[in-house]
Amino acid sequence: SCKQQLVILGATGSIGLSTLDVVARNQQQFAVFALAAGSNSELMAQLCISHQPRYAVMADDHAASQLSQLLSGSGCKTVVRSGVAAMSELAAHPDVDAVMSAIVGAAGLIPTLSAVAAGKKVLLANKESLVMSGQLFIDKVKQHKATLLPIDSEHNAIFQCLPTALQGSKGDAKLHEHGVSKILLTGSGGPFLTRDIETLKDVTVAQAVAHPNWSMGQKISVDSATMMNKGLEFIEAKWLFNCAAKDIEVVIHPQSIIHSMVQYQDGSVLAQMGNPDMRTPIAHALAYPARIDAGVTPLDFSELADFTFTKPDFARYPNLQLAIAACEAGQGATTTVNAANEVAVNAFLQGQIGFTDIYRINAQTLDNTIDVNVHTLDEILDCDRLARLQATQLIAKVNR
Ligand code: NDP
Protein backbone atom coordinates (compact mmCIF):
# COMPACT_ATOMS: atom_id res chain seq x y z
CA SER A 1 0.00 0.00 0.00
CA CYS A 2 1.06 3.65 -0.26
CA LYS A 3 0.57 4.26 3.46
CA GLN A 4 3.65 5.25 5.46
CA GLN A 5 4.61 2.34 7.71
CA LEU A 6 5.52 3.50 11.22
CA VAL A 7 7.42 2.07 14.15
CA ILE A 8 6.65 3.75 17.47
CA LEU A 9 9.33 3.22 20.12
CA GLY A 10 7.86 4.15 23.52
CA ALA A 11 4.28 3.58 22.33
CA THR A 12 2.76 3.41 25.84
CA GLY A 13 4.21 6.78 26.90
CA SER A 14 2.93 10.32 26.60
CA ILE A 15 4.52 10.93 23.16
CA GLY A 16 3.68 7.42 21.95
CA LEU A 17 -0.02 7.83 22.76
CA SER A 18 -0.13 11.30 21.18
CA THR A 19 1.46 9.83 18.06
CA LEU A 20 -1.16 7.07 17.89
CA ASP A 21 -3.87 9.71 18.27
CA VAL A 22 -2.54 11.65 15.26
CA VAL A 23 -2.16 8.42 13.27
CA ALA A 24 -5.76 7.42 14.07
CA ARG A 25 -6.95 10.77 12.65
CA ASN A 26 -5.01 10.19 9.44
CA GLN A 27 -5.43 6.47 8.76
CA GLN A 28 -5.48 6.93 5.00
CA GLN A 29 -1.83 8.05 5.19
CA PHE A 30 -0.24 6.08 8.03
CA ALA A 31 -0.20 2.47 9.22
CA VAL A 32 1.35 1.10 12.40
CA PHE A 33 4.00 -1.50 11.57
CA ALA A 34 5.37 -2.04 15.08
CA LEU A 35 4.95 -0.76 18.62
CA ALA A 36 7.62 -1.02 21.33
CA ALA A 37 7.50 -0.27 25.06
CA GLY A 38 9.07 -1.12 28.42
CA SER A 39 6.86 -2.94 30.91
CA ASN A 40 3.25 -1.74 30.56
CA SER A 41 1.89 -4.88 28.88
CA GLU A 42 -1.75 -4.10 29.75
CA LEU A 43 -1.72 -0.80 27.87
CA MET A 44 0.29 -2.39 25.06
CA ALA A 45 -2.39 -5.09 24.71
CA GLN A 46 -5.07 -2.41 24.31
CA LEU A 47 -2.94 -0.60 21.72
CA CYS A 48 -2.39 -3.82 19.76
CA ILE A 49 -6.13 -4.52 19.70
CA SER A 50 -7.02 -1.02 18.52
CA HIS A 51 -4.12 -0.43 16.07
CA GLN A 52 -3.34 -3.98 14.88
CA PRO A 53 0.43 -3.57 14.39
CA ARG A 54 2.34 -6.41 12.71
CA TYR A 55 4.74 -6.55 15.70
CA ALA A 56 4.77 -5.51 19.36
CA VAL A 57 8.00 -5.53 21.36
CA MET A 58 8.37 -5.33 25.13
CA ALA A 59 11.71 -4.56 26.83
CA ASP A 60 12.02 -8.00 28.45
CA ASP A 61 10.74 -11.58 28.25
CA HIS A 62 8.54 -11.23 31.32
CA ALA A 63 6.57 -8.28 29.91
CA ALA A 64 6.43 -9.94 26.48
CA SER A 65 4.92 -13.15 27.86
CA GLN A 66 2.38 -11.08 29.82
CA LEU A 67 1.47 -9.35 26.56
CA SER A 68 1.14 -12.67 24.70
CA GLN A 69 -1.19 -13.92 27.43
CA LEU A 70 -3.32 -10.78 27.30
CA LEU A 71 -3.62 -11.05 23.51
CA SER A 72 -4.38 -14.77 23.38
CA GLY A 73 -7.99 -15.31 22.39
CA SER A 74 -8.43 -11.65 21.37
CA GLY A 75 -8.14 -12.46 17.67
CA CYS A 76 -5.29 -9.91 17.40
CA LYS A 77 -2.62 -11.21 14.99
CA THR A 78 0.23 -9.04 16.30
CA VAL A 79 3.49 -10.96 16.69
CA VAL A 80 4.97 -10.39 20.16
CA ARG A 81 8.74 -10.08 20.61
CA SER A 82 11.09 -8.89 23.34
CA GLY A 83 14.34 -7.05 23.91
CA VAL A 84 16.37 -4.22 22.45
CA ALA A 85 17.68 -6.35 19.55
CA ALA A 86 14.11 -6.94 18.32
CA MET A 87 13.38 -3.20 18.63
CA SER A 88 16.52 -2.40 16.62
CA GLU A 89 15.68 -4.99 13.98
CA LEU A 90 12.13 -3.68 13.47
CA ALA A 91 13.29 -0.03 13.46
CA ALA A 92 15.52 -0.98 10.51
CA HIS A 93 13.00 -3.28 8.75
CA PRO A 94 12.88 -2.73 4.96
CA ASP A 95 9.08 -2.25 5.01
CA VAL A 96 9.35 0.65 7.48
CA ASP A 97 9.28 4.31 6.36
CA ALA A 98 9.41 6.25 9.63
CA VAL A 99 10.41 5.61 13.24
CA MET A 100 9.10 7.63 16.19
CA SER A 101 11.87 7.60 18.79
CA ALA A 102 10.00 8.17 22.07
CA ILE A 103 11.54 5.81 24.62
CA VAL A 104 12.58 7.80 27.70
CA GLY A 105 16.28 8.13 28.54
CA ALA A 106 19.39 6.29 27.38
CA ALA A 107 17.39 3.11 26.67
CA GLY A 108 16.34 4.80 23.42
CA LEU A 109 19.86 5.11 22.01
CA ILE A 110 20.45 1.71 20.40
CA PRO A 111 17.09 1.30 18.59
CA THR A 112 17.21 4.95 17.46
CA LEU A 113 20.72 4.53 16.03
CA SER A 114 19.49 1.41 14.28
CA ALA A 115 16.73 3.41 12.53
CA VAL A 116 19.32 6.05 11.58
CA ALA A 117 21.74 3.44 10.20
CA ALA A 118 18.91 2.04 8.05
CA GLY A 119 18.39 5.52 6.55
CA LYS A 120 14.85 5.88 7.91
CA LYS A 121 12.87 9.01 8.55
CA VAL A 122 13.54 9.41 12.27
CA LEU A 123 11.14 11.49 14.35
CA LEU A 124 13.24 12.35 17.38
CA ALA A 125 11.53 12.90 20.73
CA ASN A 126 14.19 11.01 22.73
CA LYS A 127 16.58 13.96 23.14
CA GLU A 128 18.72 11.96 25.58
CA SER A 129 20.02 9.76 22.74
CA LEU A 130 21.31 12.79 20.81
CA VAL A 131 22.75 14.43 23.93
CA MET A 132 24.48 11.18 24.82
CA SER A 133 26.05 10.49 21.43
CA GLY A 134 26.14 13.90 19.61
CA GLN A 135 28.66 13.77 16.79
CA LEU A 136 28.35 10.01 16.31
CA PHE A 137 24.57 10.31 15.92
CA ILE A 138 24.82 13.19 13.40
CA ASP A 139 27.62 11.46 11.46
CA LYS A 140 25.40 8.38 11.10
CA VAL A 141 22.50 10.52 9.89
CA LYS A 142 24.75 11.93 7.14
CA GLN A 143 26.42 8.63 6.29
CA HIS A 144 23.16 6.70 5.90
CA LYS A 145 21.14 9.62 4.48
CA ALA A 146 18.54 9.36 7.22
CA THR A 147 16.02 12.18 7.63
CA LEU A 148 16.02 13.62 11.13
CA LEU A 149 12.89 15.53 12.15
CA PRO A 150 12.65 17.07 15.63
CA ILE A 151 9.61 16.29 17.79
CA ASP A 152 10.72 18.29 20.82
CA SER A 153 8.35 21.27 20.54
CA GLU A 154 11.15 23.86 20.70
CA HIS A 155 13.29 22.19 18.04
CA ASN A 156 10.28 21.53 15.88
CA ALA A 157 9.43 25.24 16.19
CA ILE A 158 13.01 26.26 15.28
CA PHE A 159 12.93 23.85 12.32
CA GLN A 160 9.71 25.48 11.10
CA CYS A 161 11.21 28.99 11.45
CA LEU A 162 14.46 28.18 9.63
CA PRO A 163 14.93 28.93 5.92
CA THR A 164 13.71 25.98 3.81
CA ALA A 165 17.26 25.39 2.59
CA LEU A 166 18.30 24.53 6.15
CA GLN A 167 15.28 22.38 7.04
CA GLY A 168 16.40 19.39 5.02
CA SER A 169 20.10 19.81 5.79
CA LYS A 170 22.01 16.94 7.34
CA GLY A 171 23.47 19.01 10.13
CA ASP A 172 26.28 20.57 8.10
CA ALA A 173 24.82 23.84 6.77
CA LYS A 174 25.96 26.97 8.57
CA LEU A 175 23.14 29.07 10.05
CA HIS A 176 25.01 32.36 9.59
CA GLU A 177 25.46 31.79 5.85
CA HIS A 178 21.68 31.79 5.57
CA GLY A 179 21.16 35.02 7.47
CA VAL A 180 20.30 33.47 10.83
CA SER A 181 21.84 35.36 13.73
CA LYS A 182 20.45 33.50 16.73
CA ILE A 183 18.22 30.71 17.97
CA LEU A 184 15.91 31.75 20.79
CA LEU A 185 15.09 28.63 22.79
CA THR A 186 12.01 29.26 24.92
CA GLY A 187 11.00 27.49 28.12
CA SER A 188 8.18 28.02 30.59
CA GLY A 189 10.40 27.90 33.67
CA GLY A 190 8.31 25.02 35.00
CA PRO A 191 6.25 24.91 38.19
CA PHE A 192 8.84 26.72 40.38
CA LEU A 193 9.39 29.91 38.39
CA THR A 194 8.28 32.11 41.28
CA ARG A 195 8.68 29.79 44.30
CA ASP A 196 11.03 31.05 47.07
CA ILE A 197 14.43 29.51 46.15
CA GLU A 198 15.11 28.70 49.83
CA THR A 199 12.15 26.27 49.83
CA LEU A 200 13.15 24.33 46.67
CA LYS A 201 14.80 21.68 48.86
CA ASP A 202 11.33 20.80 50.22
CA VAL A 203 9.73 20.22 46.81
CA THR A 204 7.74 16.96 46.70
CA VAL A 205 7.49 14.56 43.76
CA ALA A 206 3.83 15.53 43.22
CA GLN A 207 4.78 19.24 43.05
CA ALA A 208 7.70 18.58 40.70
CA VAL A 209 5.72 16.58 38.15
CA ALA A 210 2.79 19.04 38.04
CA HIS A 211 3.82 21.09 35.00
CA PRO A 212 1.70 24.23 34.51
CA ASN A 213 1.27 23.91 30.70
CA TRP A 214 2.33 20.49 29.41
CA SER A 215 1.26 16.97 30.33
CA MET A 216 4.31 14.71 30.00
CA GLY A 217 6.08 11.63 31.37
CA GLN A 218 7.57 11.79 34.89
CA LYS A 219 11.24 12.11 33.93
CA ILE A 220 10.82 15.04 31.55
CA SER A 221 8.41 16.69 34.01
CA VAL A 222 11.11 16.69 36.72
CA ASP A 223 13.65 17.86 34.12
CA SER A 224 11.32 20.75 33.29
CA ALA A 225 11.09 21.71 36.97
CA THR A 226 14.91 21.81 37.32
CA MET A 227 15.27 23.20 33.77
CA MET A 228 17.75 20.40 33.04
CA ASN A 229 15.28 19.77 30.23
CA LYS A 230 16.19 23.16 28.73
CA GLY A 231 19.84 22.27 29.24
CA LEU A 232 19.42 18.99 27.35
CA GLU A 233 17.50 20.92 24.67
CA PHE A 234 20.36 23.42 24.41
CA ILE A 235 22.72 20.54 23.60
CA GLU A 236 20.10 18.99 21.29
CA ALA A 237 19.80 22.29 19.37
CA LYS A 238 23.57 22.51 18.97
CA TRP A 239 23.60 19.14 17.20
CA LEU A 240 20.37 19.45 15.22
CA PHE A 241 21.14 22.89 13.83
CA ASN A 242 24.93 22.68 13.63
CA CYS A 243 25.53 25.78 15.74
CA ALA A 244 27.70 26.86 18.67
CA ALA A 245 26.61 27.55 22.24
CA LYS A 246 26.95 31.30 21.58
CA ASP A 247 24.29 31.06 18.84
CA ILE A 248 21.62 29.85 21.30
CA GLU A 249 19.84 31.99 23.88
CA VAL A 250 17.41 30.63 26.46
CA VAL A 251 14.31 32.79 27.03
CA ILE A 252 11.72 32.17 29.73
CA HIS A 253 8.18 32.45 28.36
CA PRO A 254 5.82 31.14 31.05
CA GLN A 255 2.72 30.85 28.83
CA SER A 256 4.28 28.25 26.45
CA ILE A 257 2.51 29.75 23.42
CA ILE A 258 5.66 30.60 21.48
CA HIS A 259 7.55 27.31 21.20
CA SER A 260 10.84 28.93 20.09
CA MET A 261 12.11 31.55 17.65
CA VAL A 262 14.76 32.25 15.03
CA GLN A 263 16.34 35.69 14.76
CA TYR A 264 17.71 36.87 11.41
CA GLN A 265 20.48 39.37 10.57
CA ASP A 266 17.94 41.84 9.17
CA GLY A 267 16.18 42.10 12.54
CA SER A 268 13.29 39.74 11.73
CA VAL A 269 12.31 37.26 14.40
CA LEU A 270 10.18 34.28 13.34
CA ALA A 271 8.23 32.44 16.03
CA GLN A 272 6.18 29.27 15.86
CA MET A 273 3.08 29.45 18.05
CA GLY A 274 0.27 27.20 19.12
CA ASN A 275 -1.46 25.74 22.13
CA PRO A 276 0.91 23.53 24.11
CA ASP A 277 -0.04 20.14 22.64
CA MET A 278 2.61 17.69 21.39
CA ARG A 279 0.29 16.51 18.62
CA THR A 280 1.26 19.66 16.68
CA PRO A 281 4.99 18.87 16.32
CA ILE A 282 4.18 15.15 15.91
CA ALA A 283 1.77 15.88 13.04
CA HIS A 284 4.25 18.33 11.50
CA ALA A 285 7.04 15.76 11.46
CA LEU A 286 4.82 12.87 10.35
CA ALA A 287 3.50 14.75 7.33
CA TYR A 288 6.47 17.03 6.55
CA PRO A 289 6.49 18.92 4.22
CA ALA A 290 2.68 18.58 4.04
CA ARG A 291 0.24 19.49 6.85
CA ILE A 292 -2.37 17.21 8.42
CA ASP A 293 -5.06 17.46 11.10
CA ALA A 294 -3.67 16.98 14.61
CA GLY A 295 -6.87 17.42 16.62
CA VAL A 296 -5.36 20.45 18.37
CA THR A 297 -7.51 23.34 19.60
CA PRO A 298 -6.50 26.45 17.64
CA LEU A 299 -5.03 29.43 19.47
CA ASP A 300 -7.46 32.14 20.50
CA PHE A 301 -5.42 35.33 20.97
CA SER A 302 -8.32 37.15 22.62
CA GLU A 303 -8.10 34.55 25.41
CA LEU A 304 -4.39 35.14 26.10
CA ALA A 305 -4.11 37.22 29.26
CA ASP A 306 -0.31 37.55 29.35
CA PHE A 307 2.52 37.10 26.89
CA THR A 308 5.77 37.64 28.78
CA PHE A 309 9.52 36.96 28.51
CA THR A 310 12.42 36.98 31.00
CA LYS A 311 15.99 35.72 31.37
CA PRO A 312 16.59 32.45 33.24
CA ASP A 313 18.04 32.84 36.73
CA PHE A 314 20.89 30.34 37.15
CA ALA A 315 20.58 30.52 40.96
CA ARG A 316 17.09 29.06 40.56
CA TYR A 317 18.07 26.70 37.74
CA PRO A 318 21.69 25.58 38.35
CA ASN A 319 21.10 22.46 36.23
CA LEU A 320 20.58 24.68 33.18
CA GLN A 321 23.92 26.36 33.76
CA LEU A 322 25.58 22.98 34.29
CA ALA A 323 24.25 21.59 31.01
CA ILE A 324 25.35 24.69 29.06
CA ALA A 325 28.84 24.37 30.59
CA ALA A 326 28.87 20.67 29.63
CA CYS A 327 27.83 21.59 26.09
CA GLU A 328 30.83 23.90 25.83
CA ALA A 329 33.17 21.30 27.37
CA GLY A 330 32.42 18.49 24.91
CA GLN A 331 30.98 15.01 24.45
CA GLY A 332 32.39 13.39 27.60
CA ALA A 333 30.73 16.10 29.69
CA THR A 334 27.34 15.92 28.00
CA THR A 335 27.24 12.11 28.13
CA THR A 336 28.16 12.28 31.82
CA VAL A 337 25.63 14.93 32.77
CA ASN A 338 22.85 13.12 30.88
CA ALA A 339 23.60 9.82 32.65
CA ALA A 340 23.99 11.37 36.12
CA ASN A 341 20.73 13.26 35.67
CA GLU A 342 18.79 10.17 34.66
CA VAL A 343 20.00 8.36 37.79
CA ALA A 344 19.42 11.38 40.06
CA VAL A 345 15.91 12.07 38.75
CA ASN A 346 15.03 8.42 39.23
CA ALA A 347 16.32 8.56 42.82
CA PHE A 348 14.25 11.71 43.44
CA LEU A 349 11.13 10.00 42.01
CA GLN A 350 11.83 7.02 44.34
CA GLY A 351 12.07 9.34 47.36
CA GLN A 352 15.79 8.62 47.91
CA ILE A 353 17.03 12.20 47.49
CA GLY A 354 15.57 15.70 47.68
CA PHE A 355 14.80 17.98 44.74
CA THR A 356 17.92 20.15 45.11
CA ASP A 357 20.10 17.04 45.52
CA ILE A 358 19.55 16.39 41.81
CA TYR A 359 21.86 19.29 40.98
CA ARG A 360 24.45 18.25 43.60
CA ILE A 361 24.59 14.72 42.20
CA ASN A 362 24.86 16.00 38.62
CA ALA A 363 27.57 18.56 39.41
CA GLN A 364 29.66 16.18 41.55
CA THR A 365 29.43 13.38 38.99
CA LEU A 366 30.60 15.80 36.31
CA ASP A 367 33.52 16.89 38.54
CA ASN A 368 34.53 13.30 39.30
CA THR A 369 34.17 11.48 36.04
CA ILE A 370 34.71 13.75 33.09
CA ASP A 371 36.54 11.88 30.38
CA VAL A 372 37.09 13.89 27.21
CA ASN A 373 38.02 10.96 24.99
CA VAL A 374 34.51 9.96 23.99
CA HIS A 375 33.89 9.30 20.30
CA THR A 376 33.00 5.70 19.48
CA LEU A 377 29.85 3.95 20.64
CA ASP A 378 31.90 1.84 23.07
CA GLU A 379 33.48 4.97 24.56
CA ILE A 380 30.06 6.61 24.86
CA LEU A 381 28.56 3.55 26.58
CA ASP A 382 31.58 3.30 28.94
CA CYS A 383 31.29 6.97 29.83
CA ASP A 384 27.55 6.56 30.45
CA ARG A 385 28.14 3.50 32.67
CA LEU A 386 30.87 5.19 34.71
CA ALA A 387 28.73 8.28 35.31
CA ARG A 388 25.78 6.11 36.42
CA LEU A 389 28.04 4.25 38.86
CA GLN A 390 29.42 7.53 40.27
CA ALA A 391 25.97 9.07 40.61
CA THR A 392 24.63 5.93 42.31
CA GLN A 393 27.52 6.02 44.82
CA LEU A 394 26.89 9.71 45.54
CA ILE A 395 23.17 9.05 46.06
CA ALA A 396 23.98 6.33 48.61
CA LYS A 397 25.81 9.00 50.65
CA VAL A 398 22.88 11.45 50.74
CA ASN A 399 21.34 11.47 54.22
CA ARG A 400 17.60 11.87 54.22
P1 NDP B 1 6.85 8.52 29.26
O1 NDP B 1 7.46 8.23 30.57
O2 NDP B 1 5.43 8.94 29.21
O3 NDP B 1 7.00 7.26 28.29
C1 NDP B 1 8.22 6.57 28.17
C2 NDP B 1 8.07 5.43 27.20
O4 NDP B 1 9.31 4.73 27.12
C3 NDP B 1 7.03 4.38 27.64
O5 NDP B 1 6.38 3.88 26.50
C4 NDP B 1 7.89 3.31 28.28
O6 NDP B 1 7.28 2.03 28.30
C5 NDP B 1 9.06 3.33 27.33
N1 NDP B 1 10.26 2.70 27.86
C6 NDP B 1 10.88 2.93 29.03
N2 NDP B 1 11.98 2.14 29.15
C7 NDP B 1 12.02 1.39 28.02
C8 NDP B 1 12.89 0.36 27.54
N3 NDP B 1 13.95 -0.04 28.26
N4 NDP B 1 12.63 -0.19 26.34
C9 NDP B 1 11.58 0.21 25.61
N5 NDP B 1 10.71 1.16 26.01
C10 NDP B 1 10.94 1.73 27.20
O7 NDP B 1 7.80 9.60 28.56
P2 NDP B 1 7.41 10.73 27.50
O8 NDP B 1 6.53 10.15 26.43
O9 NDP B 1 7.00 11.95 28.19
O10 NDP B 1 8.86 11.03 26.86
C11 NDP B 1 9.48 10.16 25.96
C12 NDP B 1 10.68 10.87 25.35
O11 NDP B 1 10.22 12.01 24.63
C13 NDP B 1 11.68 11.40 26.38
O12 NDP B 1 12.97 11.28 25.87
C14 NDP B 1 11.30 12.87 26.52
O13 NDP B 1 12.40 13.67 26.87
C15 NDP B 1 10.84 13.18 25.10
N6 NDP B 1 9.91 14.31 25.03
C16 NDP B 1 8.69 14.21 25.62
C17 NDP B 1 7.81 15.30 25.57
C18 NDP B 1 6.44 15.21 26.17
O14 NDP B 1 5.65 16.14 26.01
N7 NDP B 1 6.07 14.14 26.85
C19 NDP B 1 8.19 16.56 24.91
C20 NDP B 1 9.49 16.52 24.30
C21 NDP B 1 10.31 15.44 24.38
P3 NDP B 1 6.46 1.46 29.61
O15 NDP B 1 5.72 2.61 30.18
O16 NDP B 1 5.59 0.43 28.97
O17 NDP B 1 7.46 0.89 30.54
Ligand code: MG
Ligand atom coordinates in the same frame (compact mmCIF):
# COMPACT_ATOMS: atom_id res chain seq x y z
MG1 MG C 1 10.80 20.52 24.75
